[in-house]
Amino acid sequence: MKTRYWRTDLYRCFGSWQMLLAIIGVCVVHLLGAEQFSEVRVSVLRSFYRVWGSNATVLVYLFTTLAYGRCFAEDMEQGYIKYALTRGKAINYVISKCIWIAVSAEISMVFGRMLYIFLLRCRYPWEAGVGELEMLSVFGGFTGLLENGNYFMYLWIHSICQGVWAVVLALLAALVSLYTTNGLLVLAFPVMAHHLIRRISVVFGSGKYLMDPDHFFLINYNALGNDKLTVAAIFLLGVFLSVLIGTAICKSVERRVRNG
Numbered sequence: 001m002k003t004r005y006w007r008t009d010l011y012r013c014f015g016s017w018q019m020l021l022a023i024i025g026v027c028v029v030h031l032l033g034a035e036q037f038s039e040v041r042v043s044v045l046r047s048f049y050r051v052w053g054s055n056a057t058v059l060v061y062l063f064t065t066l067a068y069g070r071c072f073a074e075d076m077e078q079g080y081i082k083y084a085l086t087r088g089k090a091i092n093y094v095i096s097k098c099i100w101i102a103v104s105a106e107i108s109m110v111f112g113r114m115l116y117i118f119l120l121r122c123r124y125p126w127e128a129g130v131g132e133l134e135m136l137s138v139f140g141g142f143t144g145l146l147e148n149g150n151y152f153m154y155l156w157i158h159s160i161c162q163g164v165w166a167v168v169l170a171l172l173a174a175l176v177s178l179y180t181t182n183g184l185l186v187l188a189f190p191v192m193a194h195h196l197i198r199r200i201s202v203v204f205g206s207g208k209y210l211m212d213p214d215h216f217f218l219i220n221y222n223a224l225g226n227d228k229l230t231v232a233a234i235f236l237l238g239v240f241l242s243v244l245i246g247t248a249i250c251k252s253v254e255r256r257v258r259n260g
Contacts, residue, residue: 005088005096013068013100019108025063026112031119033057044120045132045151051116052158052218060109061190064166065173067104070186071097072249073177085257094250098171102242105170109163110156117155126151141222141230158219161231164238165217169193171245178252 013019033054041047051057075081084093126149127133136154137143145154169190177186194213201211215221217234224230 005084005093006099009068009071009096009100012071013104019067019104022063022067022104022108023112023115025066026060026108027115027119029057029059029063030113030116041120041124043124043126043128043132044117045127045136047120047124048117048155049132049135052220058191058194060112061166061169061194062187063112064105064108064163065170065187065190067108067170068101069105069170069173069190070177070183071101072174072253073181073183073186076178077181081253081256085253090254090257091250094246094253097174098242098246098249101170101174102167105166106160106163109166110159113155113159113162117152136220139220139222140225141218141220142227144227157231161219161234162217164234165213166190168238168241168245171242171249175245175249175252178249178256 030051033051033056072081075084081093133146137146142154142157145151145157172193173186173189176189180186198212198214201213204211216223216237219227219230219234222230224233
């Protein structure tokens, strides 16, 4: 039954319109960011610099959650959760769901961002010699890739690491979906949670940015001062938080089973 959960979730994750819409949505958020219209586009790197610094970019987490973050809510709405749990263990059901929520959030972030980069690259050069590299490397994050002209690899790694935070937020939304039938609230929750966590980090961070997800999960800030160490810390924290949230989801599902 464990493999049946995996096959079912694989088909539902990649065989639905939500995944395609999520990728397109991430791309559109980047293209329509308010800062994109405050100056003329001259290069890919400058446009990218402007968009990740925009407050509106947080809307990407709505779309990375849309990809598969509402799977528990959909199962409850359709009554599938009762059928699924009578034919297998709750932990296997939850693990399968959480893994594909994570995969879908990461893929929608990375491919949506890469679609945005591709569309820009069709019209603009990587850089236009107006300080793009200096702006992106001001904190020392992966400056070697930028200096060597490995712009695509830099943006790919940037997207993957930011996708780790998207995974955490999508799992949080999945947990919330077990306690509310409001689908819009579930989709909006990652955006609200992101802003709330950032505000808390300002209050309790004592001027440091390690508690700020917009600094910790973005490689250009190089949170730990070392490229490899920063990336390793991003993935370790992402896995830790995902397991923690997944455990909470499992407990909630098991409680729902016991209470009927």
